[in-house]
Amino acid sequence: MPAYTREALAEAIGKAIELGKGRRFKQSVEMIIVLRDVDVKGQAGKIREFVTLPKGRGKERSVCVVADGDLAAKAREAGAKLVLTSQDLQGINKKQAKKIAGQCDWILVRTDLMAVTGRVLGPALGPRGKAPVPLPASADIQGLIKRYANTVVARVKDQPQIMVAIGTEDMKPEDLADNALAVLSAIESKLPSGMGNIGKIVFKTTMGMPVEV
Structure with missing residues (x-):
């Protein structure tokens, strides 16, 4: 299982932002946590966490x-x-x-x-x-x-994954990494085997290509 350090997350986020450049609107930066050995229909799959992003959402939430x-x-x-x-x-x-x-x-x-x-x-x-x-x-x-205004919902729907916006492309990769770590911390505490249930982490902008950590 890889170590998801702040530096590794920031590097992947930076690449995702670079690959997604060129759109005419401010894109969100999305974090996709792919789960393993988690039954989405069982109790372990009933994850719905409110996470306040420490570095903000990057755009106004109503x-x-x-x-x-x-x-x-x-x-x-x-x-x-x-x-x-x-x-x-x-x-x-x-x-x-x-x-x-x-x-x-x-x-x-x-x-x-x-x-x-x-x-x-x-x-x-x-x-x-x-x-x-x-x-x-x-x-x-x-x-x-x-x-x-800076809180997001990290939840499992019908697939063994969690997809959540952690900010916007104009934010610093390091700040987005801090937001990603806040989401990871909240999710880890709800999984049966903690980080052992995380198969991989991917970042992408709204219209950009995915980058795996």
Whole structure:
């Protein structure tokens, strides 16, 4: 099993960025962790980890909030993409719910409004893999919005692999390597044999060629 050092990861990321240059938009840098000896239909395959990238996501992620009163006001002040109150939820139809689900990368919901949020927005959020995140009334909303703006979901779907964006091509390879290590750390703790269940790691830009570490 190879040693996934920061230097080795940064080198592979740098090559992937170089191979992917020339697009007219800012590409994401994607990390693909190929698993081995993991049954994706079993308990070991049920991996869904929220990972806050230490060096940031590289581009804005939309954090929306469902709350009332003081918490809603603080969310607006903190720069939430969208703030919905319990009254707002009452008038949302299926078409509007789909639009909201498309706008929001994360939806933080005050705990007492989780049930109504699930009923109104759940059918639109579910297929997109965007489960609402419970938000205590006493939460540091500014800190949480900043945190989730730089948080990604590392999960196994129907194949024995995890594919997650760790930043953008204009970031330093070393910073992207730090983000990759954060993802690896989170995933390793959930695997039966830790790093022994990782077959290989590949990096690529959105439209670029894959580079194996």
